[in-house]
């Protein structure tokens with residue numbers, strides 16, 4: 191079974207998930223955006239939160255992977271203002287997930303269900319797993335064990 195984790199990470203929580211899934215046989219692809227958030231933390235929360243609130247799609251690097259080669263696709267996004275991050279909005283706009291076996295892994299400060307969880311369940315009928323800051327809470331990664 192071929193499995194891939196496609197994700198965006200601003201501050202390393204997505205990378206922690208990626209490293210964990212690589213150990214259980216997932217390929218991993220990190221999204222690169224040409225529109226980084228400001229380096230200042232407060233400004234980055236304001237700008238990223240605003241982008242997420244309007245479902246903004248960042249300009250991202252060309253996505254050249256043929257998803258038909260994969261039996262299982264996991265998409266990872268940080269939660270920004272209760273919604274998906276803007277690089278992942280862009281990814282979802284570019285790929286076709288129709289009849290694909292897809293699960294979303296969302297990492298956030300609260301680890302609770304959010305607006306993105308509702309949207310993804312409704313739009314893709316997908317399983318959604320919410321993790322609370324997996325970089326500093328490694329036990330959260332147990333939630334990924336059945337993937």
Ligand SMILES: Cc1cc2nc3c(=O)[nH]c(=O)nc-3n(C[C@H](O)[C@H](O)[C@H](O)COP(=O)(O)O)c2cc1C
Pocket residue numbers: 198199200201202203204205234235236237238239267268269270271272273297298299300301322323324
């Ligand atoms: C712009 C921005 C908005 C955020 N909004 C939320 C939020 O609404 N709820 C929440 O629980 N965490 C929020 N966070 C925290 C991140 O979702 C959390 O730190 C996540 O694990 C970051 O993942 P990363 O390190 O892979 O980028 C926000 C962080 C940023 C930068």
